[in-house]
Amino acid sequence: xxxxxxxxxxxxxxVLTEEFGASMAIDPAAFRRKFxxxxxxxFAFYRGSASLFYAxxxxxxxxxxxxxxxxxxxxxxxxxxxxxxxxxxNASGQLVFNVNDFDEAYVGPFTWDLKxxxxxxxxxxxAKALSDRVIGELVTGFARSYLAELRAISAGGDDAIGSIxxxxxxxVLRRVLQQxxxxxxxxxxxxxxxxDNYERRFSLGDGxxxxxxxxxxxxxxxxxxxxxxxxxSTSRLRPVATRIKDVVxxxxxxxxxxxxxxxxxLLEGHTQALENDVVIYMKQAQVPAVARHIDDERVRSYFRxxxxxxxxxxxxxxxxxxxxxxxxxxxGAGQLVAEVSPYAADLDxxxxxxxxxxxxxxxxxxxxxxxxxxxxxxxxxxxxVDYSTEDSIVAAVDADADGFVDYLxxxxxxxxxxxxxxxxxxxxxxxxxxxxxx
Numbered sequence: 001x002x003x004x005x006x007x008x009x010x011x012x013x014x015v016l017t018e019e020f021g022a023s024m025a026i027d028p029a030a031f032r033r034k035f036x037x038x039x040x041x042x043f044a045f046y047r048g049s050a051s052l053f054y055a056x057x058x059x060x061x062x063x064x065x066x067x068x069x070x071x072x073x074x075x076x077x078x079x080x081x082x083x084x085x086x087x088x089x090n091a092s093g094q095l096v097f098n099v100n101d102f103d104e105a106y107v108g109p110f111t112w113d114l115k116x117x118x119x120x121x122x123x124x125x126x127a128k129a130l131s132d133r134v135i136g137e138l139v140t141g142f143a144r145s146y147l148a149e150l151r152a153i154s155a156g157g158d159d160a161i162g163s164i165x166x167x168x169x170x171x172v173l174r175r176v177l178q179q180x181x182x183x184x185x186x187x188x189x190x191x192x193x194x195x196d197n198y199e200r201r202f203s204l205g206d207g208x209x210x211x212x213x214x215x216x217x218x219x220x221x222x223x224x225x226x227x228x229x230x231x232x233s234t235s236r237l238r239p240v241a242t243r244i245k246d247v248v249x250x251x252x253x254x255x256x257x258x259x260x261x262x263x264x265x266l267l268e269g270h271t272q273a274l275e276n277d278v279v280i281y282m283k284q285a286q287v288p289a290v291a292r293h294i295d296d297e298r299v300r301s302y303f304r305x306x307x308x309x310x311x312x313x314x315x316x317x318x319x320x321x322x323x324x325x326x327x328x329x330x331x332g333a334g335q336l337v338a339e340v341s342p343y344a345a346d347l348d349x350x351x352x353x354x355x356x357x358x359x360x361x362x363x364x365x366x367x368x369x370x371x372x373x374x375x376x377x378x379x380x381x382x383x384x385v386d387y388s389t390e391d392s393i394v395a396a397v398d399a400d401a402d403g404f405v406d407y408l409x410x411x412x413x414x415x416x417x418x419x420x421x422x423x424x425x426x427x428x429x430x431x432x433x434x435x436x437x438x
Contacts, residue, residue, distance in 0.1 A: 145366030
C-alpha cells in the first residue's frame with residue numbers, strides 16, 4: 001500500500017471510529033452486518049459513510065463562493081443520495097413522490113445536499129457502465145432542473161411544477177406511484193401480524209422479538225408522551241385509535257440504523273374492525289453526521305433531543321408530512337415515531353438504465369430537491385430558518401449559474417473516483433481486521 005493510501009486508510013478508520021465507536025462497543029454484531037452491507041459495492045459504501053463525506057467537505061473551498069450567511073443556513077436533508085427517494089401518503093391523502101428518510105436532516109450549507117446527490121449519480125452511472133460524458137450530462141440535467149424550479153418558486157410559483165403526484169408524474173416515477181397505490185393496510189398487516197383468539201398480534205421471526213413486561217411499560221409511557229407531539233388533525237382521532245394491542249422489538253433495520261433499538265407498536269384502528277389496525281415504529285434517533293461539522297449554537301439549541309430534531313426536520317422539509325409523525329423519549333434517548341406505511345415504495349434504480357430515462361428521472365429529482373429546500377423557511381411554521389431560502393439560493397447562484405453547474409459536475413466526477421477508491425480501502429481494512437471494536 002502506498003503512503004497516500006495508508007494515510008487515507010487511517011483517516012477512514014478515524015472518521016468511522018469517531019462516528020460509530022460508542023455504538024459499535026454496544027452492539028458489534030450489528031456493525032459487522034452494517035459493514036458487510038457497505039462492502040458490497042462503492043454505492044453501498046457511500047450510503048453508509050455520510051460521516052466520511054462530510055469530513056471531506058471541510059477542505060473544499062471551491063463551493064464557498066456560493067455560500068453566505070443565509071445559504072449556509074438552509075434546512076437540508078443531510079444524506080441526499082440517489083436511493084433516498086420514494087413515495088409516501090401525505091396528510092391530505094395524496095400519494096407523493098419525494099425525498100424520504102430524514103434521519104440525517106439538519107441546518108447547513110445547501111450545497112452539501114447537491115454535492116452528495118451529484119456524487120451518488122456518478123457512482124450510479126459508473127455502476128451502469130455509463131461514460132463520464134453521460135454522467136456529466138445527468139448531473140447537469142439535475143442541477144439545471146433544481147435551479148429552474150427554485151427560480152420559479154422564488155418568482156411566485158406560477159411556473160413551478162410543485163409536488164410530484166399522480167396528476168403530473170410520468171414515466172418511471174408514475175410507475176412507482178402507481179405501484180405504491182396498490183399497497184393496502186390489509187397486506188401490510190398480513191405480512192407482520194397474525195390473528196389469535198379473534199385478536200391481532202405481531203408475528204415473531206427474523207429480527208422481531210418479544211419484550212418483557214418492564215420494557216413494554218416503558219414503551220407505553222413513551223407512547224403516551226408521543227401523543228402530545230402529534231399535529232392537531234391527528235390528535236383528534238377517536239380514543240380507540242390509540243389503544244396499544246402489541247409491542248415488539250425490531251433489530252437489523254437498515255444500513256443507517258445499525259445498533260439502534262427500534263420498537264413496532266400495533267394500534268387499534270379508527271374502528272374495532274381488525275383490518276383498520278395501524279403499525280407505528282419508535283426508533284432511537286442519532287446525531288446526524290453533518291451536525292459534527294456545523295458550529296451553530298442557534299441550530300443546536302433549537303432541538304430538545306435527536307428525536308425532536310428528526311421529526312421537526314421531516315415536518316419542515318416535507319410538505320403535508322405523515323400525520324403519525326412525532327417524537328418522544330425512552331431511557332433518556334430521543335425517539336422518532338411514525339407509521340409503518342403500506343403506501344411506501346422506493347425508486348428502484350435497477351429498472352432505470354438508459355441515459356434518456358435516467359435523465360428524465362434526475363430532472364424530476366432536481367425539482368423535488370428544490371421544493372424541499374424551499375419549504376422550510378420564513379413561510380413555514382418553523383422559525384429556525386426565518387428568511388426565504390429560495391430567494392437566497394437564487395441570488396447566490398445566479399451570479400454564476402453556469403459555473404455552479406460546472407462545479408457540481410466536476411465534484412461528482414472527482415468524488416465518485418474517491419468513493420470508489422475509498423470503498424476498496426474500506427474492504428481491505430474490514431477483511432484484515434483493522435476496524436477496531438468489531
